[in-house]
Amino acid sequence: MGSTSSCCASTSPKLRSSARSRPEDSQEEPEKICEEPSYSLQHISDRENGEELNLESNPSDHPRANTLFLSKSQTDIQDKRKRLYVNHHHGTSRKRYSSCSTIYLDDNTVSQPNLKFTIKCVSLAIYYHIKNRDPDGQSLLDIFDEKLHPLSCEVPEDYDKQNPEQRHICRFIRTLFSSAQLTAECAIVTLVYLERLLTYAEIDMCPGNWKRIVLGAILLASKVWDDQAVWNVDYCQILKDITVEDMNELEREFLELLQFNINVPSSIYAKYYFDLRLLAEANNLTNPTEALSRERALKLEAMSRLYEEYKNLSKTSPQRSVSVDNLTMTRWVPAILS
Structure with a gap:
């Protein structure tokens, strides 16, 4: 009209x-x-179809898009699955399976992930990012180049030639998390920010930039996720050879490359958590399990009953807006002692 x-x-x-x-x-x-x-004008259905076509390029923004680390690990996972299949049939598998009499559970849940196990999974995802990077893609930005902004006094000459091993990546992340006392949820948010940076800035992780990219993602995730954020000067005490000005510049440019999009919905968080579990299972990275005891079964049953009661209560008593004229509420009158 x-x-x-x-x-x-x-x-x-x-x-x-x-x-x-x-x-x-x-x-x-x-x-x-x-x-x-x-x-x-373009029809709204055409715009929605166009957004669905771009889901794969924005895994950190869309719950239905495949995560980058799981896609880059598919080639290696297929070979490892064949070896796991052979080992399982020859009786060399270390995984314990539940039976009718015994149930094995771990302490790794989506609401409370295991810190040690999550750090191993995140380091494995970063390892596949570096190993299976695009050889023709853009790799280095000046702010992430370890030669221009060293994290230590001695940077080897071949710092950008040799791919790091998974255990070296895990040691670097574990040092930061243990020193700053960060949580496992922060590690998952770190991976979300990392893949969002690779998508928005159109770069790849390589041996010469992975440390500073991971450091910038951890720095931002710790401030967004934890109530008591770690200051930039605290990271200077963990990594002795960096300055506060360098940390400030790293944080500022990381935010600009993310286009200040630091929102992580629950659906994105859950997708990354379960994809990390799939990656760990495919690489035979198991979390220690314990047999389900009577005490733990009663605790799980009580938690499940409490959740069901809360869900039923929210369904039967929906919140409605109340008019001021019909508003009735209890008034507390102070007692007067004479």
Whole structure:
């Protein structure tokens, strides 16, 4: 209404009046009108289909998109699955399976992940990012180049040539998390920010930039996730050879490359958590399990019953807006002692 972009509105009043004055030509006029160029707006369904096509390029923003680290690990996972299949049939598998009499559980849940296990999984995801990077892709930005911004006094000459091992990545992350007393949830958010940076900035992780990329992601995740954030000067005490100015610049440019998008919905967090578990299972990285005891079973049953009661209560008593005229609430009157 009021727009000039539709087909009918694009015809002139003179043309419409001439069409009404000559009834014998009325059958040919609509064809002439439709031949004129029209500038129609894009339908909303077309825009939605276009967004669905771009899901794969934004895994940290869309819950249905595949995570980058799981996609880059598929080639190696197929070979490892074959070896796990052979080892399982030859009785060399270390995984313990539940039976009718015994149930094995671990302490790794989506609401309370195990810190040690999560750090191992995140370091494994970073390892696949570096190993299976695009050889023709852009790798280095100056702010992440370890030669230009060293984290230690001595940077080897081949710092950007040799891929780090998974245990070296795990040691680097574990040192930061243990010194700053960060949680396992922060490690998952770190991986989300890391893949969001690779997507937005269109770069790849390589031996020369992975440390500073991981450091920037941890720095930002610790401030967003934890209530008591770690200051930049605290990281300077962990990594002795960096300055506060360098940390400030790293944080500022990391945020600009993320386009200040630091929101991590629960659906994104859960997707990364379960994909990390899939990656760990494919690499035979198991979390220690314990047999389900009677005490733990009663505790799980109590937690499940409490959750069901809360869910039923939220369904039966939905929150509604109340008018001020009908508002009744208990008033607490202070007692007067005489």
